[in-house]
Amino acid sequence: MSDDDLWESIDRLQDWLVSTQPARPPQETLFLRMLKLSEEVGEVAEAVIGATGQNPRKGVSHTWDDVQAELCDVIITAAVALRTVSPEARDVFATHLARVTDRSLEP
Template identity: 85%
Template structure:
């Protein structure tokens, strides 16, 4: 999938979610979209706990494939939330990623083995 296809898909998901939800004031709808991200992060935690068997009552209830799936849900949910916040989500994300890459990967900044 190309970058264009990715952000096209995110835009379509954001439009679908907006049309499928009950009508709410725009600010409330935006806040709820942001809160959805916390829910998805919690599902990652639940899957990790389940994959490692850390809940004695439930045992091993998830797989690492479940964790991967939940992480993908976090990425999608964050991208949809960003798109709900700004129609320039692709540009905002690309610019931010470039800044993170620059400050993290510049010579002398890499962790020493």
């Protein structure tokens, strides 16, 4: 998938959410997107705990494929949240990624 396809998909998901959910004030919509992101991060934690068998009641209840899928859900949800904040999400993300990369990989 190209970068264009990725952000086109994010735009389509954002449009779908807007069209299928009740109209809310913009700040409430943003708040709910942030809550959804927290929910998805919790599902990553649950999958890691399940993949490593750290819950004695459940044992090994997830696979590392489940962890990967949940991490993907976090990325998608974060991108949709960013798109909710800014119609220029693609550029905002690219600029931020370049800044973090430069800062992190400097000698």
